[in-house]
Amino acid sequence: MMISMYQASVPYFLRLLGNLREILQKGVAHAEAKKFDAAVLVNARLAPDMLPLVRQIQIASDNAKGPAARLAGIDPPKFEDTETTMPQLLERIDKTVAFLKTLKPEQIDGSEGRDIVLPLRSGTLNFKGMNYLMFFALPNFTFHVVTAYNILRHNGVEIGKFDFLGRN
Amino acid sequence: MMISMYQASVPYFLRLLGNLREILQKGVAHAEAKKFDAAVLVNARLAPDMLPLVRQIQIASDNAKGPAARLAGIDPPKFEDTETTMPQLLERIDKTVAFLKTLKPEQIDGSEGRDIVLPLRSGTLNFKGMNYLMFFALPNFTFHVVTAYNILRHNGVEIGKFDFLGRN
Numbered sequence: 001m002m003i004s005m006y007q008a009s010v011p012y013f014l015r016l017l018g019n020l021r022e023i024l025q026k027g028v029a030h031a032e033a034k035k036f037d038a039a040v041l042v043n044a045r046l047a048p049d050m051l052p053l054v055r056q057i058q059i060a061s062d063n064a065k066g067p068a069a070r071l072a073g074i075d076p077p078k079f080e081d082t083e084t085t086m087p088q089l090l091e092r093i094d095k096t097v098a099f100l101k102t103l104k105p106e107q108i109d110g111s112e113g114r115d116i117v118l119p120l121r122s123g124t125l126n127f128k129g130m131n132y133l134m135f136f137a138l139p140n141f142t143f144h145v146v147t148a149y150n151i152l153r154h155n156g157v158e159i160g161k162f163d164f165l166g167r168n
Numbered sequence: 169m170m171i172s173m174y175q176a177s178v179p180y181f182l183r184l185l186g187n188l189r190e191i192l193q194k195g196v197a198h199a200e201a202k203k204f205d206a207a208v209l210v211n212a213r214l215a216p217d218m219l220p221l222v223r224q225i226q227i228a229s230d231n232a233k234g235p236a237a238r239l240a241g242i243d244p245p246k247f248e249d250t251e252t253t254m255p256q257l258l259e260r261i262d263k264t265v266a267f268l269k270t271l272k273p274e275q276i277d278g279s280e281g282r283d284i285v286l287p288l289r290s291g292t293l294n295f296k297g298m299n300y301l302m303f304f305a306l307p308n309f310t311f312h313v314v315t316a317y318n319i320l321r322h323n324g325v326e327i328g329k330f331d332f333l334g335r336n
Contacts, residue, residue, distance in 0.1 A: 002170035002171060002172050002173070002277075002280065003170060003171040003172070003173065003176055003280065003298055003301075003302070004170050004171070005170070005171065007298070007302070008171055008176060008302060011302070011303075012302055012303070012306075012307075015303055016307060046214070046318055046321060046322045047321050047322050047324070050321060109170075112170065112171065122330075130171055130175070133171075134171070134175070134176060134179070134180055135179075135180070135183055135333075135334070136333065138180075138306065138310075139180075139184060139310060139332070139333055140329070140333060142306075142307060142310045142311075142314065143310075143314050143317075143329065143332055143333075146310065146311050146314035146315060146318075147314060147318060149311075150214055150314075150315060150318045153214060153215050153218060154214045154215050154322075156215070161308070161311060162290075164307070164311055165303075165304060165307055165308060165311075166303070
């Protein structure tokens, strides 16, 4: 028994997206309790030249659906990046989760050696499936989930690490 | 071919620890350029009730050596958490990397179903090896590396996501 490419990807994305959803909901509750507009959090950043919460969520979404689809050899659904409110960000997570749940293990398993070509603004990156997953997709996705957490935590939302990790 | 437990753990830890080392070095260079004591960064936080950089690095270290050792069925080395300077934090990373490099794939491979018992302050967590790695160890370790990155980024250190991800 070893870890399959499906086991190391889709369940990981689903778990952290579910946790991210609850973290955002705590942000909404915090804004209500403190009587400020939750859209302030949507646009909050950790540095003036760093992306705001809305982009962290959109990019986390892209870095879950994109890698899962690429490993499965299909095109990911395109989402338009038009979210401006917390409910829309929750919906973005839900759409991402719904897509991930359509993927079956047999579509992704066996993709360890698949050639993955990633066109980025900075140039094209080439990977084999396993290195793409372990050294690019998982850390990249997690980066944006943690940064979303940190933006909310920095802004006073009462969340702790087990909100990020989830509870068993 | 699938992913082995070793492939999904030690190389992931090593890669991100190496990147974290370079990120800290950029913090040191930033402090020098701006003529402030780099120890300010060691104690920097994203929120008053959140752990400072020094603890993020120590906990990232613990969450690399601990899981790798647990999956291998051995005791991790104990480090004393006495770091107060950037050079000491770099040394902490180096000690962690040195330990990880002593682990051989055959010590960790096959640990998917191993019982992992994790005594935490909040209670004992029980896992099988694969769930422990994918749903606890990897996200927990990554959380602290990303938070270290975010603390430095928030404090003006010029780093970008590819400093975190590494370049191929």
